[in-house]
Amino acid sequence: MENAIKVLVMEDEPILLKALTIELGGAGFEVMTSDNGADGIKLIDTFQPDVLLIDLLMPVKDGYQVLAELGEKKLLDTYPAIVLSNLGLPEERTKAMELGAKNFFIKSDTDLSQIVELIHTTIEQKSKNK
16 A cells, blocks of 8 residues: 555554444555554554544553653654544543644544544645644
């Protein structure tokens, strides 16, 4: 997949992870997955994703911890993060955005095709900010 958009998905829910992998792969993205935040962070160096999809509730390191660590390392401009969560409270969205997430969506309210569009939008914004 030469020049395909690379997406790193950090999600611990096996069914959603498989659905995302199928949907994103079918949309032409190169997809790498991790079921926890710590392994996801390790994959960034080798995979060099164009965008990150990060669940907030994961084992080992949760999405907030991942965002905080990537923010401290000044990596969120290079690897923009989209948060996916079942947590729908405004303060959760606010906290994720304050930690550097570029976008936030609630899993149950979002169709997989909308995620594909959101990834394209995030990549376009990243290109404009270079």
